[in-house]
Amino acid sequence: MQQATPSPPLLDVDALTVRYRARAGLVHAVSDVSFQLGQGETLAIVGESGSGKSTTGLAIMGLLPTDRRTIVHGAIRLTSKSGSINDVLRLPDRERRRVRGNDVAMIFQDPMSSLNPIYSIGSQIVEAVRQHRHVARREAVADALRLLAELGVPSPDRILASYPHQLSGGMRQRVMIAIALSCRPRALIADEPTTALDVTIQAQILALLKRVQRETAMAVVFITHNLSVVAEVADRIVVMYAGRIVEAGPVRDVFKSPRMPYTLSLLRSLPRLDHLRRSGDPLEAIPGNVPSPLALPPGCTFHPRCPHQIAGICDGPMPRLEPCAPNRLVRCARWREID
Amino acid sequence: MMRNWRFLAGASIVVAVMAVAGLAPVLAPYEPNKSSVLLLQTPSATHWLGTDELGRDVLSRLIYGARTSLVIGIGAALVAVLIGAPIGLVGGYFRGRIDLMIVPVIDLFVAMPALLLALIITVMVGPSHQNLILVLGFVMWPTMARLVRGQALAIREATYIEAAVAAGGTSAWIIRRHVWPNIMRIVAAQFAIAVSLATITATSLSFLGLGIPPPIPDWGGMVRSGFDYLALNPAMSLAPGAATTITVLGFYLGGSAVE
Numbered sequence: 001m002q003q004a005t006p007s008p009p010l011l012d013v014d015a016l017t018v019r020y021r022a023r024a025g026l027v028h029a030v031s032d033v034s035f036q037l038g039q040g041e042t043l044a045i046v047g048e049s050g051s052g053k054s055t056t057g058l059a060i061m062g063l064l065p066t067d068r069r070t071i072v073h074g075a076i077r078l079t080s081k082s083g084s085i086n087d088v089l090r091l092p093d094r095e096r097r098r099v100r101g102n103d104v105a106m107i108f109q110d111p112m113s114s115l116n117p118i119y120s121i122g123s124q125i126v127e128a129v130r131q132h133r134h135v136a137r138r139e140a141v142a143d144a145l146r147l148l149a150e151l152g153v154p155s156p157d158r159i160l161a162s163y164p165h166q167l168s169g170g171m172r173q174r175v176m177i178a179i180a181l182s183c184r185p186r187a188l189i190a191d192e193p194t195t196a197l198d199v200t201i202q203a204q205i206l207a208l209l210k211r212v213q214r215e216t217a218m219a220v221v222f223i224t225h226n227l228s229v230v231a232e233v234a235d236r237i238v239v240m241y242a243g244r245i246v247e248a249g250p251v252r253d254v255f256k257s258p259r260m261p262y263t264l265s266l267l268r269s270l271p272r273l274d275h276l277r278r279s280g281d282p283l284e285a286i287p288g289n290v291p292s293p294l295a296l297p298p299g300c301t302f303h304p305r306c307p308h309q310i311a312g313i314c315d316g317p318m319p320r321l322e323p324c325a326p327n328r329l330v331r332c333a334r335w336r337e338i339d
Numbered sequence: 340m341m342r343n344w345r346f347l348a349g350a351s352i353v354v355a356v357m358a359v360a361g362l363a364p365v366l367a368p369y370e371p372n373k374s375s376v377l378l379l380q381t382p383s384a385t386h387w388l389g390t391d392e393l394g395r396d397v398l399s400r401l402i403y404g405a406r407t408s409l410v411i412g413i414g415a416a417l418v419a420v421l422i423g424a425p426i427g428l429v430g431g432y433f434r435g436r437i438d439l440m441i442v443p444v445i446d447l448f449v450a451m452p453a454l455l456l457a458l459i460i461t462v463m464v465g466p467s468h469q470n471l472i473l474v475l476g477f478v479m480w481p482t483m484a485r486l487v488r489g490q491a492l493a494i495r496e497a498t499y500i501e502a503a504v505a506a507g508g509t510s511a512w513i514i515r516r517h518v519w520p521n522i523m524r525i526v527a528a529q530f531a532i533a534v535s536l537a538t539i540t541a542t543s544l545s546f547l548g549l550g551i552p553p554p555i556p557d558w559g560g561m562v563r564s565g566f567d568y569l570a571l572n573p574a575m576s577l578a579p580g581a582a583t584t585i586t587v588l589g590f591y592l593g594g595s596a597v598e
Contacts (some may be wrong), residue, residue, distance in 0.1 A: 108502060113498040115499055115502075131507050303516075
């Protein structure tokens with residue numbers, strides 16, 4: 001027997017692979033993605049559109065389509081409130097619905113369309129509360145009011161009575177967060193929650209999420225393409241490219257010394273105020289396009305766009321995701337040579 | 340503004356026809372089925388629209404006929420919604436194999452001329468109030484199903500549906516609480532249009548002798564029996580014809596203004 005086994009992670013994504021059978025062929029949406037997340041931790045999944053980050057989020061929620069065109073391998077183990085560990089991918093429908101919203105909740109990119117236009121905010125929060133907890137309507141309303149107050153919403157009773165179109169984007173996202181938090185989930189998937197908002201509102205929402213997380217010790221998976229947001233909220237970062245993890249580690253370390261050329265290019269393509277460019281200097285862009293998930297290049301999927309690629313090595317076998325420093329993983333055949 | 344005008348016009352006609360149907364015993368000057376010796380009178384002060392070939396007061400029959408028309412039109416549209424809406428919701432929301440089975444059936448029905456289909460079925464089952472309602476509803480459900488399916492297809496893609504799934508809602512609950520309420524307004528509009536179509540089809544069937552059996556007053560039957568006496572009392576045909584037109588127009592305007 002092992003002594004002092006560390007408590008199992010709250011969320012354990014283990015070799016998740018998602019493929020879609022499309023008419024044009026097999027779409028490699030997510031390949032062999034693994035990561036763990038403990039209580040109170042924030043993990044950022046970063047990547048361009050089509051990198052598989054959103055699919056990963058949907059898989060954690062058990063929201064992937066269940067038809068025969070979707071092929072899912074791996075496991076997503078989630079520790080529920082009762083302490084039991086469930087594989088979200090293998091739960092029967094009923095159980096899976098109990099997990100959703102209750103153990104793990106989600107907020108979406110577009111707060112404009114994530115609320116049903118025909119119901120008042122109040123009835124939508126109350127509905128979410130009563131989905132998983134059998135409480136009286138009045139109690140649920142009190143809950144909703146308290147939630148909104150906690151989230152720093154001014155005059156919550158007025159907000160409860162209003163309809164989605166009467167609220168600003170930031171307020172709607174606050175309402176979505178309230179709905180997501182209504183059942184006190186242990187994990188929250190935030191899929192680009194601030195992308196559709198103004199920058200000042202973005203900062204408010206991020207601060208809000210951080211505060212809520214501190215208070216509830218919730219684990220957060222933050223899906224984004226915005227690296228400045230990552231620096232703001234996350235403890236650890238997972239960089240995805242063409243459905244695979246290409247680099248992972250603590251945010252600070254990865255930002256300071258990225259090992260994978262793709263991460264480096266991503267960081268370089270950020271406009272920065274402390275590196276004043278001469279006016280007219282273009283931002284550094286990554287040449288080429290994300291490969292089609294229908295036809296991935298052989299070897300390292302990034303090599304056709306990589307400034308460090310060497311024929312014979314980078315287009316050979318797919319490099320493994322290997323440790324390159326404590327707590328850090330990188331997928332690059334040449335990470336030792338590049339610095 | 341234009342749509343508003345259309346809706347108001349349509350709604351006032353519908354309300355007027357409903358009032359006439361509801362107040363028929365008060366409004367009608369005579370018993371609708373009581374015959375007299377005064378056959379085929381032209382319009383006069385005592386019989387505003389004259390009398391028919393059995394000496395019945397045409398105006399009274401016209402007023403009572405509004406009931407028949409409304410009952411059949413609204414009943415048939417109701418049947419169409421009751422069959423079409425669930426089928427459309429299921430197809431549009433679940434898509435996949437169920438939808439693949441539903442769509443060709445809808446297309447098949449939509450491709451067939453409604454009147455002809457109604458005619459054939461009515462010949463088989465025999466004309467009566469109840470049969471007419473069922474047959475017309477049966478002929479019209481595919482249009483309703485197609486509309487609902489299209490709407491459901493669009494709404495199921497909304498983020499609030501995804502959010503509802505993410506919150507742990509069952510499909511039945513999501514359809515009931517989130518999809519259907521968003522479609523209801525358009526279904527209500529289509530309902531009014533269905534009433535107008537049912538009314539016109541029912542009248543056509545009656546005119547062809549397959550409508551409400553006599554002596555119940557019914558506009559289609561009145562147009563038909565008046566047809567033989569056009570020279571003697573043209574109001575016998577023209578009045579119920581006009582009443583049908585106005586009623587159909589009312590429902591159609593009301594429905595299309597919302598759409």
